[in-house]
Amino acid sequence: MAGAQDKVLGSTEVAQWKDNKKASFLLMFDDGIPTHLKNVIPELKKRNFIGTFYLNPExxxxxxxxxxxDAKEAGMVFGNHTMTHAGAKNAAQAEDDISRCNEYILKMNPELKQPRLISFARPGGVDWKVTPDEMKAIYAKYNLVPRPPSDARFGGIHIKNADGLIKVVDLAVEKGGSERLFFHGVGGDWLSQSTEDFVKMLDRLDANREKLWVTDPISMHKYETERNGAQVKILESGEKGIRIVLSTSADANLYDLPLTLITKVPAAWKKCKITQSGKTVTAEAANGEVQYEALPGKDEIQIRTE
Ligand SMILES: [Zn+2]
Structure with a gap:
């Protein structure tokens, strides 16, 4: 890779993940069970992490x-796991169960703008007589994104002990990319992990939080989609200031997460002022580069020094 000194002023990279972290990491919990409220959410909150909880409100x-x-005030994220977890004999039944759960989840966070994307996890252990094409139509109609699948590398959806859980965290830290863990009960309920093992895994995440973006599947999906479709055009670049435009092929109504950008600036610049759509933030430049967040598909980005 070319060093910063080889690039022209204004040349801009979209970081792989938010805040230029090495990997993204998802914590997902199924069935909205009591031990999530009792054992999981307090431990997440203590460490200022979020989890995504796939609810069945009926x-x-x-x-x-x-x-x-409680869960909402703790800043947790909610996913659609169908209203009843009863399964579906046909597409019409699936749509009813999914759309009512969607409605419920949208109402839980009325402060968030709509339409918005919601993560979907199909209920397991029950009949699901819906074709992939029928599911596709339901996803599109209700702005649902199927969550990333479980990973065969780790032997199915559940990892049984602390060592196994920690291995997944270490893999993300070493290799980058994106990793994820799935849970049902923690310290009780069903398909359960011990709270002790769960906490050991969280402490490992905490120890590596500089390298890991611990997020929810929709934020990760938005970031990836925007980044994959992103293009940066330099409008002006020089010692006086830099102006660029960040565009993306993603639909701006649904894909509205800021991307982390790294822009080449004059080596002498220390503190930068970055302005987009009338908002200005400051960021320290180092080695002729400055890192900041910007929204794709909006107004131009202006960078200057004080
Ligand atoms: Zn389930």
């Missing part, structure tokens, strides 16, 4: 008040 173990208040 099952008998669902604690409506706790999910709508």
């Amino acid at each position: 099952v008998k173990w669902y604690s409506k008040d706790k999910w709508e208040k």
Whole structure:
């Protein structure tokens, strides 16, 4: 890769992940079960991490008040796992169960703009007589994104002990890319991990948080989609200032996450002021590069020094 000194002023890279972290990492929890509220969310909150919880609001173990208040206030993210977890005999039944769960999840976060993308996980262990094409139509109609699948490298959806969980964290730290962990019960309920093993894994994530973007599947999907379709055009570049335009092929109504950019600036610049759509932030430049966030498909980005 060419060093910063070889690039022209204004040349800009879109970082692989937000904040130029080495890997993205997802924590996903199925079925909205009591041990998530009791054992998982307090430990996530303690470390300022988020998890994505795939809810079934019409099952008998669902604690409506706790999910709508405690989990929401803790900043957790909610995914669609169908209203009933009962499965589907046909596409019409699937659509009913999925659309009602979507409605519920949209109402849980009325402060977020709509339409917005929601992560979907198909319920397991029940009949699901819906073809891939029928599912595709449902995804499109309700702005759903199927979550990333479990990974055969780790022997199925559940990893049984702390060593196995920590191995996945270490792999992300060493190799980069994107890793993920799936859970049902933690310290109880079903298909359970021990809370102790879960906490050991969280501590490993915490120790590596400088390298890992611990996020939710929709944020990861948005970042990837915007980044893959991103293009940067230099409008002006020189010692006085740099102006660039960041565009993306992603649909701006649904793909609205800022991307992390790294732009080549004059070597003498230390503190930079970056302006887009009337908002200005400051960022330190180092070795002739400055890193900052910008929204694709919006106004031009202006970079200057003080
Ligand atoms: Zn499930």
